[in-house]
Amino acid sequence: MIEVLNPTAGPATGKIMMAERTGTLDGLRLGVIWNGRPYGDRVINSVIDLLRQKYSFESVTFRKKPFIGNVAPASIRDEIVESCDAVITGIGD
Amino acid sequence: MVDRLTADRISVENLDAAMELYFERGWTDGLPVVPPTEMKVMEFLDYAGLEPGRPLGDVPERDRVITAEHLAINAVMAGCKKEYMPVLVASVEAICHPDFRFNHMATLGSAWPMLIVNGPMGRDLGFNSGMYLLSSAGNRPSSTVARAISLLFWNCTESRPDGIQRGQFGNPGRGHYCIAENEETSWDPLHVMLGFDREQSTVTAVSTYPGPYQVYCQRTANPELMLDSMADAISTYDFYRGTYILLVPPHFAELFIQRGWSKHDVRRYLMDNCKRSVADLKRRGLWGLHSSEYDGFAGVAQAVQPGDEDRYAYVFKPHEYDRIMFDDTTLLRRSDIYVVVGGGNAGPRLCFLAPYGVSTDPMTVAVHPV
Numbered sequence: 467m468i469e470v471l472n473p474t475a476g477p478a479t480g481k482i483m484m485a486e487r488t489g490t491l492d493g494l495r496l497g498v499i500w501n502g503r504p505y506g507d508r509v510i511n512s513v514i515d516l517l518r519q520k521y522s523f524e525s526v527t528f529r530k531k532p533f534i535g536n537v538a539p540a541s542i543r544d545e546i547v548e549s550c551d552a553v554i555t556g557i558g559d
Numbered sequence: 560m561v562d563r564l565t566a567d568r569i570s571v572e573n574l575d576a577a578m579e580l581y582f583e584r585g586w587t588d589g590l591p592v593v594p595p596t597e598m599k600v601m602e603f604l605d606y607a608g609l610e611p612g613r614p615l616g617d618v619p620e621r622d623r624v625i626t627a628e629h630l631a632i633n634a635v636m637a638g639c640k641k642e643y644m645p646v647l648v649a650s651v652e653a654i655c656h657p658d659f660r661f662n663h664m665a666t667l668g669s670a671w672p673m674l675i676v677n678g679p680m681g682r683d684l685g686f687n688s689g690m691y692l693l694s695s696a697g698n699r700p701s702s703t704v705a706r707a708i709s710l711l712f713w714n715c716t717e718s719r720p721d722g723i724q725r726g727q728f729g730n731p732g733r734g735h736y737c738i739a740e741n742e743e744t745s746w747d748p749l750h751v752m753l754g755f756d757r758e759q760s761t762v763t764a765v766s767t768y769p770g771p772y773q774v775y776c777q778r779t780a781n782p783e784l785m786l787d788s789m790a791d792a793i794s795t796y797d798f799y800r801g802t803y804i805l806l807v808p809p810h811f812a813e814l815f816i817q818r819g820w821s822k823h824d825v826r827r828y829l830m831d832n833c834k835r836s837v838a839d840l841k842r843r844g845l846w847g848l849h850s851s852e853y854d855g856f857a858g859v860a861q862a863v864q865p866g867d868e869d870r871y872a873y874v875f876k877p878h879e880y881d882r883i884m885f886d887d888t889t890l891l892r893r894s895d896i897y898v899v900v901g902g903g904n905a906g907p908r909l910c911f912l913a914p915y916g917v918s919t920d921p922m923t924v925a926v927h928p929v
Contacts, residue, residue, distance in 0.1 A: 468572075
């Protein structure tokens with residue numbers, strides 16, 4: 467018998483956590499971050515239009531990330547944290 | 560032996576069973592691996608003077624930290640020798656550096672980092688800088704270091720097609736792109752051009768799209784005419800900005816050197832001449848293709864206007880059409896050409912590799928000898 471080693475890094479470190487759920491979207495201040503990919507703004511705006519048919523938002527703050535592949539800069543994150551109750555973002559092409 | 564490794568251990572009957580295990584678990588790239596035993600992995604770590612848990616690179620996009628133990632296990636599997644560990648460590652540091660960021664593992668374009676080893680270690684460890692440069696050439700350091708990095712990200716960040724990888728065609732350079740520069744010419748090698756001491760070994764990681772593209776350039780020994788073929792080829796490719804690699808075989812380098820051309824001269828000539836007319840770009844559907852701010856394009860034929868034949872957009876040089884041709888993400892990245900001497904010393908072709916330049920820059924880090 468020989469013993470060999472598992473080469474994987476195992477599960478994620480857990481530093482990235484699911485945000486607390488808001489319950490309802492009604493009356494919330496919504497933040498939206500577009501990853502900057504061409505036409506992504508159109509997709510996201512369509513999503514907002516659909517959501518507006520079901521919910522009434524107090525405000526919608528729309529921001530664009532300068533780098534598609536990196537997390538949004540601190541200035542955008544801080545603004546969203548300060549002025550929004552929930553945020554919609556995503557990756558995709 | 561002190562039990563210092565944290566990886567799960569799996570008991571198997573013999574070496575054959577061990578190799579089968581790695582296939583069954585999806586822990587290999589499709590080729591057999593050297594089964595990583597604790598003794599062998601400890602040899603690698605001890606050689607490099609690394610504690611198993613030493614973090615070598617953060618991959619926030621995958622919420623993972625790559626440790627020395629992860630690297631050593633995958634290096635053993637790839638068939639490396641322990642002497643390659645310093646180069647492997649530097650490779651991970653370059654790829655995980657915040658300015659490089661391997662945030663494009665899942666890109667549809669199948670980008671993968673090419674590794675260029677410069678300085679004494681490239682030569683002393685015997686990385687390939689010559690014939691059959693970009694393939695398996697029976698060269699152990701180049702083949703196994705490239706494979707170790709591939710396996711590391713395969714196993715530790717799920718960078719594989721049944722994980723998060725979504726490349727359309729894949730990248731034949733994955734598991735192969737690890738070269739040394741031929742530093743025998745009078746041109747400064749890449750790391751010296753980038754500000755390192757000649758005797759300092761370095762690893763440079765450049766994310767490249769599948770390629771490479773070899774271009775017939777030796778109809779003449781005139782530097783401008785040789786490079787015009789290359790400028791034409793680069794401009795005909797995606798017309799995309801970023802840091803390209805130009806591989807210049809040593810006999811070509813001598814032709815340039817004899818005519819007084821430095822690497823800077825080659826780079827500058829290409830930067831000035833990689834261009835296409837607005838009319839060409841429109842006819843090919845490239846006008847505005849990569850910009851999110853220019854409306855009315857993307858696959859829609861655009862009318863060529865009077866004067867478009869004489870107006871030019873440039874691959875590398877800032878120009879008035881930048882906002883139409885490239886997105887913010889690209890315009891903020893480095894636009895450059897790394898001229899690297901390498902390849903066989905006969906033949907009529909130069910070679911370029913096109914970058915993934917959307918959200919990454921090349922990164923060069925020092926290799927620390929043990």
